[in-house]
Amino acid sequence: MKIPLVDLKAQYQSIKPEIDSAIARVIDSTQFILGPEVKAFEEEVAAYIGAKYAIGVASGTDALHLGLIAAGVGPGDEVITTPFTFIATAEAITNCGAKPVFVDIQPDTFNMDPAKIEAKITKKTKAILPVHLYGQPADMDAILQIAKKHNLKVLEDCAQAFGASYKNKKVGSLADAGCFSFFPSKGLGGYGDGGMVTTNDPSIDEKVRMLRAHGAKITYYHLIPGFNSRLDAMQAAILRAKLKHLDEWNRLRTEIAGAYARNLSRTKGVLPPANKPDSRHSFNYYTLRFAKDINRNELKKSLEAAGIGTMVYYPLSLHLQDAYKSLGYKRGDFPESERAENEVISLPIYPEMTAEQITYITDQIGLLITR
Numbered sequence: 001m002k003i004p005l006v007d008l009k010a011q012y013q014s015i016k017p018e019i020d021s022a023i024a025r026v027i028d029s030t031q032f033i034l035g036p037e038v039k040a041f042e043e044e045v046a047a048y049i050g051a052k053y054a055i056g057v058a059s060g061t062d063a064l065h066l067g068l069i070a071a072g073v074g075p076g077d078e079v080i081t082t083p084f085t086f087i088a089t090a091e092a093i094t095n096c097g098a099k100p101v102f103v104d105i106q107p108d109t110f111n112m113d114p115a116k117i118e119a120k121i122t123k124k125t126k127a128i129l130p131v132h133l134y135g136q137p138a139d140m141d142a143i144l145q146i147a148k149k150h151n152l153k154v155l156e157d158c159a160q161a162f163g164a165s166y167k168n169k170k171v172g173s174l175a176d177a178g179c180f181s182f183f184p185s186k187g188l189g190g191y192g193d194g195g196m197v198t199t200n201d202p203s204i205d206e207k208v209r210m211l212r213a214h215g216a217k218i219t220y221y222h223l224i225p226g227f228n229s230r231l232d233a234m235q236a237a238i239l240r241a242k243l244k245h246l247d248e249w250n251r252l253r254t255e256i257a258g259a260y261a262r263n264l265s266r267t268k269g270v271l272p273p274a275n276k277p278d279s280r281h282s283f284n285y286y287t288l289r290f291a292k293d294i295n296r297n298e299l300k301k302s303l304e305a306a307g308i309g310t311m312v313y314y315p316l317s318l319h320l321q322d323a324y325k326s327l328g329y330k331r332g333d334f335p336e337s338e339r340a341e342n343e344v345i346s347l348p349i350y351p352e353m354t355a356e357q358i359t360y361i362t363d364q365i366g367l368l369i370t371r
């Protein structure tokens with residue numbers, strides 16, 4: 001059996017008429033940049049997330065970058081974040097001229113460990129940037145409490161967590177700003193790049209709106225140097241069609257995760273993702289951890305030979321990347337992040353997966369581990 005990590009074609013097939021008519025609508029209108037589709041999608045996302053404002057931008061990376069600038073992060077500042085994430089989280093910080101300061105992760109959620117934040121706060125610290133990795137909300141109460149005590153901004157990296165919630169509130173509504181990605185393989189994915197900033201702060205809304213459109217409020221009158229970072233109307237129209245299905249898709253993802261955990265519960269050395277009672281994981285990725293004595297890389301190869309697509313998010317922590325050598329970190333600085341690098345694996349998950357596919361995958365894992 002061949003099972004890809006994600007199957008974007010299966011999803012398109014399931015809603016083809018809606019997507020095709022959304023695309024045709026944009027082409028008919030010839031309103032390709034901003035306009036009514038982007039505005040409507042921003043309003044729909046704001047309502048869905050439970051935030052006052054939502055601003056469409058060109059990518060998740062830009063959502064983080066523009067969000068940080070709007071929150072006041074600039075050259076010489078420090079931003080506390082996790083080393084166990086996609087590079088864009090740190091790039092957004094360095095692209096502001098600021099310095100990423102890493103703290104290690106919790107071994108059960110793979111998210112920033114709030115107990116390690118305070119030791120890293122200096123006079124230069126401006127913000128904390130937690131990531132809701134794989135769709136699992138970070139420990140926001142603890143993070144927000146520290147931020148309040150030290151007067152720091154908090155921006156959520158929600159790139160993998162559209163629809164996830166923490167204590168009955170959607171991620172992206174919990175802090176100063178939420179930053180989303182609509183990269184095709186994300187939980188709410190477009191047919192190209194796209195991103196969004198959500199916020200309850202009118203000054204962040206105003207600033208991100210200016211920054212995405214060359215620093216102007218009125219065309220050709222530029223108040224600040226900005227960027228060309230608008231969400232395409234075509235992407236907005238496609239995403240509007242997909243947003244209507246998101247809750248159902250996330251429900252199916254949760255069911256698939258439950259089936260994985262049940263099927264694997266008797267396989268020794270396999271640790272399914274943590275199930276936190278106060279939050280709802282959106283399962284953008286289904287990422288397990290293997291016990292130390294299991295050779296993750298060998299197992300990954302064997303699963304691939306059995307037709308099962310897998311991925312390691314992420315094989316090298318950010319503090320060990322060549323790109324960030326100048327930060328001066330070394331192996332051993334963040335032991336949990338470095339351990340996760342070698343022990344995690346993400347299995348196929350997409351709403352259209354069948355029970356038969358899930359059983360095939362868990363049977364293969366069982367066979368390979370007990371062999």
Ligand SMILES: *Cc1c(COP(=O)(O)O)cnc(C)c1O
Pocket residue numbers: 059060061062085086088089131157159160180181182183193194195
């Ligand atoms: C995908 C991702 C981003 C960047 O989003 P793009 O839309 O690809 O620019 C940022 N942070 C995390 C955690 C991501 O997974």
